[in-house]
Amino acid sequence: MSRLKAFVSRLSHLFLPLFVLALLIIVNLIKGADYFSITMVNGAFYGNIPNMLFGASELVILSIGMTLVTAASQGQDISIGETGAITSAIFVWYVLRAGDVTLLTILVGFLISCVAGLVIGAFNGTLVSVFKVQPMVATLILFLGGRSIAFMIDGKVSPILANEISNRIGTVIPGLPIQTPIILTVVFIAIVSVVLKTTNLRLYVESVGINPSAVRLNGIDPKKIIFLTFLIMGVCSAVAGFIAVNKAGRHDSVNLLKFIMMDAILAVALGGNSLGGGKFSITGSIIGAYTIEMLNRTLLRLEVNPEAIKVFKAVFIIMLMVVASPVVRVVVRKALDRAKTIASRYSRGHTGGLSNAVVSMTDTTGKKED
Amino acid sequence: MRSLNTTRSKTRLSNSNLLFIIAGVIFVLMYGFALISYPGSFMQFQTFFDLFNLNAALFIITLGLCVVMIAGGIDISVGAVCGLVTMACALLLESPMGSILGALLLALAIGTAFGVMHGFLIAYLEIQPFIITLGGMFLAQGLLTTLHKDPINVTMPAFVALRNYTIEIPWLGTVNRLGYFIPSEIKPGVIVVVVLVILYAVLMKWSRFGRNVYAIGGNSQSARMLGINVKRTRFFSYVICGLTAGISGFVFLMTTGAGNIGNGALFEMKAIASNVIGGILLNGGVGNLLGAPIGTLTLLTINELIRAAGVQSNLQAIVSGLLLYIFIVLQSIVMALRGNERFRLTLPPWLKPQDKEVENQG
Numbered sequence: 001m002s003r004l005k006a007f008v009s010r011l012s013h014l015f016l017p018l019f020v021l022a023l024l025i026i027v028n029l030i031k032g033a034d035y036f037s038i039t040m041v042n043g044a045f046y047g048n049i050p051n052m053l054f055g056a057s058e059l060v061i062l063s064i065g066m067t068l069v070t071a072a073s074q075g076q077d078i079s080i081g082e083t084g085a086i087t088s089a090i091f092v093w094y095v096l097r098a099g100d101v102t103l104l105t106i107l108v109g110f111l112i113s114c115v116a117g118l119v120i121g122a123f124n125g126t127l128v129s130v131f132k133v134q135p136m137v138a139t140l141i142l143f144l145g146g147r148s149i150a151f152m153i154d155g156k157v158s159p160i161l162a163n164e165i166s167n168r169i170g171t172v173i174p175g176l177p178i179q180t181p182i183i184l185t186v187v188f189i190a191i192v193s194v195v196l197k198t199t200n201l202r203l204y205v206e207s208v209g210i211n212p213s214a215v216r217l218n219g220i221d222p223k224k225i226i227f228l229t230f231l232i233m234g235v236c237s238a239v240a241g242f243i244a245v246n247k248a249g250r251h252d253s254v255n256l257l258k259f260i261m262m263d264a265i266l267a268v269a270l271g272g273n274s275l276g277g278g279k280f281s282i283t284g285s286i287i288g289a290y291t292i293e294m295l296n297r298t299l300l301r302l303e304v305n306p307e308a309i310k311v312f313k314a315v316f317i318i319m320l321m322v323v324a325s326p327v328v329r330v331v332v333r334k335a336l337d338r339a340k341t342i343a344s345r346y347s348r349g350h351t352g353g354l355s356n357a358v359v360s361m362t363d364t365t366g367k368k369e370d
Numbered sequence: 371m372r373s374l375n376t377t378r379s380k381t382r383l384s385n386s387n388l389l390f391i392i393a394g395v396i397f398v399l400m401y402g403f404a405l406i407s408y409p410g411s412f413m414q415f416q417t418f419f420d421l422f423n424l425n426a427a428l429f430i431i432t433l434g435l436c437v438v439m440i441a442g443g444i445d446i447s448v449g450a451v452c453g454l455v456t457m458a459c460a461l462l463l464e465s466p467m468g469s470i471l472g473a474l475l476l477a478l479a480i481g482t483a484f485g486v487m488h489g490f491l492i493a494y495l496e497i498q499p500f501i502i503t504l505g506g507m508f509l510a511q512g513l514l515t516t517l518h519k520d521p522i523n524v525t526m527p528a529f530v531a532l533r534n535y536t537i538e539i540p541w542l543g544t545v546n547r548l549g550y551f552i553p554s555e556i557k558p559g560v561i562v563v564v565v566l567v568i569l570y571a572v573l574m575k576w577s578r579f580g581r582n583v584y585a586i587g588g589n590s591q592s593a594r595m596l597g598i599n600v601k602r603t604r605f606f607s608y609v610i611c612g613l614t615a616g617i618s619g620f621v622f623l624m625t626t627g628a629g630n631i632g633n634g635a636l637f638e639m640k641a642i643a644s645n646v647i648g649g650i651l652l653n654g655g656v657g658n659l660l661g662a663p664i665g666t667l668t669l670l671t672i673n674e675l676i677r678a679a680g681v682q683s684n685l686q687a688i689v690s691g692l693l694l695y696i697f698i699v700l701q702s703i704v705m706a707l708r709g710n711e712r713f714r715l716t717l718p719p720w721l722k723p724q725d726k727e728v729e730n731q732g
Binding site for chain 2: 075076127131132133134136137138140141142143144145146147148149151152262265266269274275276305307308309310311312313314315317318321322325326327328
């Protein structure tokens with residue numbers, strides 16, 4: 001029974017992202033009933049849902065890292081796209097230098113790019129944890145200079161990554177029906193969830209986000225935890241950059257993962273997480289990231305004028321945040337309580353059965369509003 | 371006991387003023403370095419005035435953002451609102467019923483509308499400022515592209531006259547190679563900048579609103595206990611920021627004379643960087659408003675220096691990022707040393723700042 005209660009409370013935490021996702025699916029189904037149809041092309045699944053999963057893979061990975069950074073340091077990393085551009089530039093540089101491309105080359109290149117991501121994460125993390133700079137300001141440095149560094153590593157405009165293995169990582173491996181970026185995303189999510197289940201990371205990160213001084217008095221160094229979250233963010237950026245560059249087939253240092261930090265922060269907020277740090281839900285962020293990708297694709301599917309897409313997106317975000325805001329919730333709850341008391345007072349003079357029904361109805365709506 | 375007595379005799383410098391002095395020293399050093407390395411260009415007064423002439427809009431945006439940052443918030447929509455205002459005003463001026471007064475009113479209206487929206491949602495509905503202003507940014511960008519996609523050059527005669535109007539300063543100038551004396555010129559936008567800097571500095575320092583902004587930025591809980599209307603103060607800080615973004619859009623149009631999609635792009639990041647260099651922290655409650663123009667000047671001087679050095683454009687971005695890094699680390703080290711009580715800056719009495727900011731002594 002208590003397990004069921006915990007499950008329900010977790011579900012109510014995820015109410016906002018799930019509600020939005022459901023809303024978008026309904027809108028899509030109204031537009032055309034064939035939304036869920038999946039076709040098989042060359043032994044792989046294609047359709048609206050697989051394409052959405054395919055397109056959101058980088059965003060999901062980045063939003064996982066962003067959730068941890070936000071929870072621990074009470075601020076956001078705005079250099080994630082630039083970090084991904086730099087690490088993928090190093091990956092492309094290594095692969096192109098190797099000449100003969102084998103699976104080992106790709107793997108070594110990927111590991112080198114992950115190390116580069118760690119170095120960049122260490123740079124940002126040092127600024128935030130040791131020098132106590134606000135995360136947004138600390139990462140502003142790389143945001144301004146990062147793309148230029150990536151271009152300098154490339155040495156020319158968009159080097160092309162033309163080899164069989166990269167192509168397969170970016171699209172689909174023969175024999176597997178699911179596109180490779182989706183598989184990589186699932187593997188990454190699995191690794192993260194195992195790490196969160198088996199280690200104290202979640203507890204430490206949440207407590208650092210809630211009260212750093214109390215954590216320090218309890219013998220945990222908040223600096224180390226914040227530094228660690230930035231290292232994880234660096235690895236997340238490296239993986240996202242790896243997927244993005246393999247998808248694109250060439251390294252465009254100017255446009256690769258451009259302005260993705262806005263979407264990633266939005267995903268964190270949509271997932272019901274506070275941008276002021278503290279308790280976090282990775283599941284919420286992942287659902288939030290898929291919601292954003294679905295929103296983008298829905299607007300395209302509804303044939304909204306391309307110039308006006310951002311207006312619709314903005315109105316959607318603002319309305320969503322208004323609905324989810326604490327003040328509105330309190331107002332709604334009060335109104336529901338009042339309705340409940342009025343209903344019970346009204347029904348006391350009449351039949352008892354009706355009042356029970358009304359009360360239970362208002363109860364369920366109250367639970368939904370949680 | 372002796373140390374206690376010595377500190378009591380001197381007024382302790384507040385964090386705001388310490389950061390402001392660091393920003394000022396950095397700017398003076400930077401400009402001095404520029405003067406020494408490129409005397410040919412930086413010695414001319416016109417070079418200094420051109421920093422203002424060409425970037426008046428950025429100065430104005432930084433001022434508005436400064437108020438919000440001192441109040442402990444953030445507004446990342448300012449650049450997009452500035453761009454939207456330039457396009458809307460350009461369209462209005464090109465239409466048959468366009469007038470300069472009408473365009474100015476439109477600019478103020480758009481800016482205030484965005485400010486009121488952000489302020490209401492953030493202050494009264496308690497939504498996170500980053501997300502709301504991100505939504506505002508998307509909204510402004512979307513409206514900008516919906517209004518018009520191609521650049522519009524304003525050809526209205528009255529506006530072109532205003533755009534080309536320059537104020538000559540006859541006693542400051544340089545003699546060119548042929549021996550003619552060329553007086554320095556400033557644009558009308560610079561006067562707007564100067565007026566706004568004075569206005570905002572007075573507002574933040576001596577008005578009740580300004581002191582309330584410092585108080586809610588420092589600690590909104592204790593500000594509320596002191597009887598300050600936290601929500602209304604926060605609301606008006608965003609309204610002022612939006613209004614300032616509107617003005618900056620009009621000034622931008624006065625500088626370039628064309629509405630374009632790329633107008634005001636990345637201004638929000640530049641403004642945040644300028645404010646940070648100027649000693650206004652994102653945490654809120656700390657910072658001197660005069661630091662905002664000083665920070666902008668430092669950032670622009672860095673860019674001019676790198677341009678004068680003639681390095682590759684990609685190196686420019688890297689070098690300016692590196693300099694930003696050095697400033698941030700420097701500020702942080704000074705603040706940390708100050709926290710450890712090992713570092714005390716005592717000023718001669720004639721340099722001592724005249725205010726008593728009791729609320730940010732912590």
